[in-house]
Amino acid sequence: MVRKASKSFMARQLKAPLYDALWAHAKRNVVSFHCPGHKNGRSIDKELKNYTGEEIYKFDVTVFDEVDSLHDPVGPIKKAQELMAQAYGVKYSFFLVNGTSVGNMAMFLAACNPGDSIIISRSSHKSIMAGIIMSGVWPIWIQPKIDQNLDLIFNSTYDQIKDALDRYPETKAVFVTSPTYNGVVTELSKIVGLCHRRGKIVLVDEAHGAHLVFNKCLPESAVTAGADLCVQSTHKVLSAMSQGSVLHFNSNLIDCNRVKKIVSMLQTTSPNYLILASLDLARRQAVLYGEKKFNKVIEAAEEGRLYINKNINSMKCFTRQEMQKLGVDLDVTKLTVNVTKTGLSGYEIESILAKEYNIQLDYADLFNLVAIMGEGSTKSDVEIFINALEDINKKYHGKQKNWILKIPSLATEMVMRPREVFLSGDTKKLGLKKAVGHIAAQTLTPYPPGIPVVIPGERITKEICDYLIDMSSKDIRISGQETEMLKTVKVFTN
Ligand SMILES: Cc1ncc(COP(=O)(O)O)c(C=O)c1O
Structure with missing residues (x-):
């Protein structure tokens, strides 16, 4: 581990309480009158069982005392989450069974109230749009920088965040993605320092960075930089099963009980215990061998x-x-x-x-x-x-492509909150050229570069319409379009 680990730390980290509880349960071979219906794997499809074996399904259980409850943990899940928090050096860790996507939504709901504003890069993962709509915040967008030589899109820099904070001092929180899909890590310590000096909450989507704290040659992690909340896809780089993520709480600005309630609201009451146990084991493995x-x-x-x-x-x-x-x-x-x-x-x-x-x-x-x-x-x-x-x-030899990675100016006006537009039925479709000046009621994201150029609640500019017409004529895929060719855009009827 990056931090010098004490003997007692390592002794505790050798444990995997949730895995141990499931193992002990599997060995008991109970007569199951609990969900799920396959009853310890007995009625799992034969073809699948031939491939996987039957034993694994004894881990697929439901909530009872022996294996604990994700929503009100008092036993092995509580202990496993505590070990996770200890491994990352944070105050509390929440196991997630719907990936970092649900963690991103939870961070918005935990940090902000309807009407609060939040600074956020336009190049964020699509789950943040769900977070914005659910929480009812005003997004203050940062236009991502593009390096035309490297064909690379960057996330928010310290300077961009400082500028946004200067212009919007009422902002409640700053949302950062780091590392990006390409592994680019932004200046997190500086950003966290700046935000905390100004009393602003820092939320970090660290989906691609669950491994960073476990090797000293890797860049700094958001948990070490002091982010208030940070969510990691333990399944992406470490060894948890798909959907296994962790939300880390390390804040003096957010109420941990509120985070607990929100995480509980957003998660299933039938979590997959294999995913949960894989989080417990992924943590142990990373501590020991990372x-x-x-x-x-x-x-x-x-x-x-x-x-x-x-x-x-x-x-x-x-x-x-x-x-x-x-x-x-x-x-x-x-x-x-x-x-x-x-x-x-x-x-x-x-x-x-x-x-x-x-x-x-x-x-x-x-x-x-x-x-x-x-x-x-x-x-x-x-x-x-x-x-x-x-x-x-x-x-394969061909001519060098002369594509240019470009985006129009996204310094547009947010007229309505995305949530209001989402909940409103007052929308209509307009031809692209006629949409100039209207308020968008949908998200449109051309690929590449995968950055939404139209966001619900935002005034559509001529530059954006021209860009969309150009992209559409070049057969660029535009996520969010509802017809084969992008000819219309949904707008709010005001
Ligand atoms: C930056 C980023 N955030 C969040 C997510 C969502 O993570 P998950 O698949 O764990 O829900 C992804 C998925 O690729 C991502 O790249």
Whole structure:
């Protein structure tokens, strides 16, 4: 671990109370008159059971004393959450079974009341729109910076947040995403320091950063930087099962009981205990082996990056040094490969990798491939990836693409809160050109760059309409459009 761990710390962290409770329960072979209906795996589909074995389903239980309740934990779940909080050095950790998506929604509801304003980057994950609508806040948008040489979108910087705080001193909270999908980590300590000096709450979407505290060569985590609330997808980089995330509370500005109530309101009353146990074990594994395992992952990623930059002339990976020169940091375990010079798009190469090389990426866009490495990644995975890229570099030659990563000015006027528009039935569809000056009643997000250019409650400008018409004519996918071609936009009828 990054922090020097005491003997008593390590002795406690060796435990996995929730896993142990489930294991003890499975061994009892109880006669089940509780949900779920498969009764300890007995009636699970044969084909699936042949593949997985039957034992695992004995862990798929419901709430009773022996295994505890996620909503009112007093036993093994309470202890497992305490160990999680201890591992990350925070006051309280909440286990989540609907990923960081539900954690993002919870952060909005916990930190803000209807009518509060919150500073937030336009390049945030789509779950934040749900948080904005549910909580009834006024979003103050920060336009993301784009680096045209790297074809890369950045998250909010310290300067941008300071500027927004100066202009909107009434803001209640600041919402930051760090690391981004590409592993770019913003200046969190500086941002947290600034916000706290001004009495503002800091919420961090650290979906891609649950591993950061476990290796000293990785950038600083939001929990170490002092964020009030921070949510991590333990399943993305560490070894929890999909949907397993954690919301960390470390605030003097938010009431922890309010967070507890909200997390409980948003989660199912039938959580999957396998997911919960995997959070308990992922924490133990990361504490015990994170430093070593991530040393290897970092080494493999850095070797891969170096090899690509030296030997594959049509591809390029930006480096940690390059990012640091720009004032941000990089989690090097996310290997972004720029492919614009291959003449193929990132989407095309992603598909070639899947079909011809049996390699599945997490993400690609027009310009880049993003290979996400995790605790289970190996050097040989990276070698297979590099060999495939080298092969593609030789096989496919095309003209360099001249796409420009651009977004129109998003310094638009928020006229209504997104929640009001969402709840209102007073909407109509207008032709794109006629929509100028109207209040948007939907979200429209062209891919790339994946940044919403129309948000409910915002006044639609001519620049945005022209941009959408241009994107649509180029067959760019626009998420949120309700017809084959984007010809109309939903607006509020005022
Ligand atoms: C930045 C960011 N935040 C939140 C999420 C949602 O996380 P989850 O899949 O754990 O719900 C994602 C998912 O990719 C993400 O990239």
